[in-house]
Amino acid sequence: MEYTVQKLAQLAGVSARTLRYYDEIDILKPARINSSGYQIYGQAEVDRLQQILFYRELGVDLESIKNIVTAPSFDGAKALREHRKKLLEKKEQLDLLIANVDKTIALTEGRMNMSDKEKFEGFKKKMVEENEKKYGKEIREKYGEDAVNQSNAKVLNMSEEDFEKVTSIDKQLHETLAEAFAAGDPASDIAQKAADLHKQWLCYYWKEYSKEAHAGLAQMYVDDERFTAYYDKAKPGTAEFLRDAIYIYIGMQK
Amino acid sequence: MEYTVQKLAQLAGVSARTLRYYDEIDILKPARINSSGYQIYGQAEVDRLQQILFYRELGVDLESIKNIVTAPSFDGAKALREHRKKLLEKKEQLDLLIANVDKTIALTEGRMNMSDKEKFEGFKKKMVEENEKKYGKEIREKYGEDAVNQSNAKVLNMSEEDFEKVTSIDKQLHETLAEAFAAGDPASDIAQKAADLHKQWLCYYWKEYSKEAHAGLAQMYVDDERFTAYYDKAKPGTAEFLRDAIYIYIGMQK
DNA sequence: GATACACCTTAACGCAACGTGAAGGTCAAT
DNA sequence: ATTGACCTTCACGTTGCGTTAAGGTGTATC
Numbered sequence: 001m002e003y004t005v006q007k008l009a010q011l012a013g014v015s016a017r018t019l020r021y022y023d024e025i026d027i028l029k030p031a032r033i034n035s036s037g038y039q040i041y042g043q044a045e046v047d048r049l050q051q052i053l054f055y056r057e058l059g060v061d062l063e064s065i066k067n068i069v070t071a072p073s074f075d076g077a078k079a080l081r082e083h084r085k086k087l088l089e090k091k092e093q094l095d096l097l098i099a100n101v102d103k104t105i106a107l108t109e110g111r112m113n114m115s116d117k118e119k120f121e122g123f124k125k126k127m128v129e130e131n132e133k134k135y136g137k138e139i140r141e142k143y144g145e146d147a148v149n150q151s152n153a154k155v156l157n158m159s160e161e162d163f164e165k166v167t168s169i170d171k172q173l174h175e176t177l178a179e180a181f182a183a184g185d186p187a188s189d190i191a192q193k194a195a196d197l198h199k200q201w202l203c204y205y206w207k208e209y210s211k212e213a214h215a216g217l218a219q220m221y222v223d224d225e226r227f228t229a230y231y232d233k234a235k236p237g238t239a240e241f242l243r244d245a246i247y248i249y250i251g252m253q254k
Numbered sequence: 255m256e257y258t259v260q261k262l263a264q265l266a267g268v269s270a271r272t273l274r275y276y277d278e279i280d281i282l283k284p285a286r287i288n289s290s291g292y293q294i295y296g297q298a299e300v301d302r303l304q305q306i307l308f309y310r311e312l313g314v315d316l317e318s319i320k321n322i323v324t325a326p327s328f329d330g331a332k333a334l335r336e337h338r339k340k341l342l343e344k345k346e347q348l349d350l351l352i353a354n355v356d357k358t359i360a361l362t363e364g365r366m367n368m369s370d371k372e373k374f375e376g377f378k379k380k381m382v383e384e385n386e387k388k389y390g391k392e393i394r395e396k397y398g399e400d401a402v403n404q405s406n407a408k409v410l411n412m413s414e415e416d417f418e419k420v421t422s423i424d425k426q427l428h429e430t431l432a433e434a435f436a437a438g439d440p441a442s443d444i445a446q447k448a449a450d451l452h453k454q455w456l457c458y459y460w461k462e463y464s465k466e467a468h469a470g471l472a473q474m475y476v477d478d479e480r481f482t483a484y485y486d487k488a489k490p491g492t493a494e495f496l497r498d499a500i501y502i503y504i505g506m507q508k
Numbered sequence: 509g510a511t512a513c514a515c516c517t518t519a520a521c522g523c524a525a526c527g528t529g530a531a532g533g534t535c536a537a538t
Numbered sequence: 539a540t541t542g543a544c545c546t547t548c549a550c551g552t553t554g555c556g557t558t559a560a561g562g563t564g565t566a567t568c
Contacts, residue, residue: 006515016516021555036563037517062554087352091345098341260544270545275526290534291546316525 002031003041012049019049027066028052059087173197177242178234186244194242195249211250218246256285257295266303273303281306281320313341427451431496432488440498448496449503465504472500 005016022028023039028049031042041049048069055065173194180191199214222243231239259270276282277293282303285296295303302323309319427448434445453468476497485493 004516015556017555017557020518025554038563039516084352084356091349091352095345098338098345258545269526271526271528274547279525292534293545 001043001046003046005030005039005041008041008046008049011046012053014053022049022052022062025062025066027062027069169197169201173201174234177231177238180245181235181238181241186241187248191241191245192249195245198242198246199249214246215250218243255297255300257300259284259293259295262295262300262303265300266307268307276303276306276316279316279320281316281323423451423455427455428488431485431492434499435489435492435495440495441502445495445499446503449499452496452500453503468500469504472497 003011005019009016009019019028019041023030028045030039031045032040034040051069052065055068056062060068176190176194176197180186180188180194183190185191202214222240231242257265259273263270263273273282273295277284282299284293285299286294288294305323306319309322310316314322430444430448430451434440434442434448437444439445456468476494485496
């Protein structure tokens with residue numbers, strides 16, 4: 001059976017341009033060219049294209065595919081194992097990214113303000129590769145995969161109104177917290193109102209509320225500099241104050 | 255504090271070219287240009303760069319970042335939620351890829367020969383998105399995440415000699431299997447030898463051997479067309495024959 | 509035989525986010 | 539005056555094609 005570009009393209013589910021490109025980079029050349037200059041592909045080319053697409057589907061780059069399909073002695077299995085390694089690395093990176101995005105979403109719209117040089121330290125490779133890696137695992141160990149995933153699902157399914165509500169609560173929380181902090185007593189009524197607002201805010205993100213998880217998060221506000229920076233933006237010490245208030249709030253609940 | 259390109263680049267851990275590019279695409283312009291034409295960045299630019307890098311770290315493309323940092327009213331949180339969706343999709347795709355690569359590695363160097371038009375059907379989107387998706391999950395459900403991951407780890411840590419050994423066993427298996435298939439009886443000594451070779455082969459990939467898992471895999475050889483094609487390459491029916499032999503082999507073991 | 513329409517060809521720019529020179533000016537120290 | 543380390547503005551290269559553009563071919567229809 002012989003095919004023109006389009007025919008083969010249709011058969012294989014790729015574009016004609018793709019086949020021309022494969023010709024251009026010497027990984028799949030037509031069998032012959034007919035009298036009017038048309039590119040004709042034969043059976044051998046069909047087979048070869050199948051191989052190419054197979055590896056492509058696995059995400060192997062064309063340069064590597066070239067090695068695999070042109071040198072018959074080339075160790076395809078070895079290439080695949082190396083490719084697999086790369087994929088796993090990509091996956092780890094992706095997991096880190098997702099964990100970071102999750103965190104940021106949890107901060108809602110916090111801009112985080114650190115000071116000058118330190119600012120960037122947090123975003124250099126080291127942090128991403130070590131600190132964050134550790135933290136990404138930690139957060140999932142602490143609260144469990146499911147809790148994190150459920151939180152994510154809830155955020156994703158949030159409607160626009162929900163989102164406005166939660167933003168409003170967040171605003172109230174900050175105002176109340178600022179007032180309470182100025183007063184200075186985490187056990188005061190106003191501080192307890194802040195803790196309650198924080199719980200309400202939280203319930204928009206968590207499927208199930210528990211005192212322990214609430215306490216854990218409060219402590220994280222103090223431990224994780226990014227959360228700390230967020231709450232301490234107005235006045236340093238606010239994050240710690242909030243944690244104290246929440247601890248008291250939890251103890252006070254029936 | 256004021257910085258030249260290099261200074262700022264060093265501070266932020268990016269290249270000077272990157273800063274120039276950001277200037278070029280209008281997401282970060284220097285505060286001013288001094289008498290000899292040097293680009294001078296000020297405090298505001300430092301802050302802005304920090305924001306840009308923050309989102310970049312999360313994998314957001316520069317076009318989106320531009321929207322986020324230039325339009326102050328732009329809904330950054332919403333953008334992040336959308337971005338998160340994309341990341342999750344990417345992750346799913348990656349998982350599929352890895353599952354496929356795993357499968358292919360398990361086939362060692364099987365080329366899989368299907369016939370002509372059907373060849374491609376298997377690699378069109380539909381299969382990847384539906385069939386494979388289902389299967390990727392299925393295989394992990396059946397044997398568990400850990401089993402799959404452990405298998406992967408073992409393959410990755412395999413030395414060159416191990417790999418030669420396993421290839422040799424694979425070859426023996428095929429020869430023995432062909433002979434046994436010709437004889438026709440899955441309970442025969444030669445067929446049982448094939449089943450045993452298959453177990454040996456398997457033990458190079460699995461951390462723990464169990465009859466149940468062995469049986470499950472044997473059945474998969476019949477269910478999954480790709481494995482079937484691999485074993486049926488020499489003679490159709492070989493995959494089924496191997497499964498039968500393995501079933502008997504398992505029952506016979508003390 | 510003219511015309512339409514679907515196919516074919518080569519050639520070339522465009523995409524993301526920079527890396528990597530090239531060619532030349534500036535600054536501080538020797 | 540001469541290094542050497544900065545700075546500047548072009549401008550091409552990367553990957554895997556998508557997408558016109560400009561023009562030739564094949565077949566059916568009027």
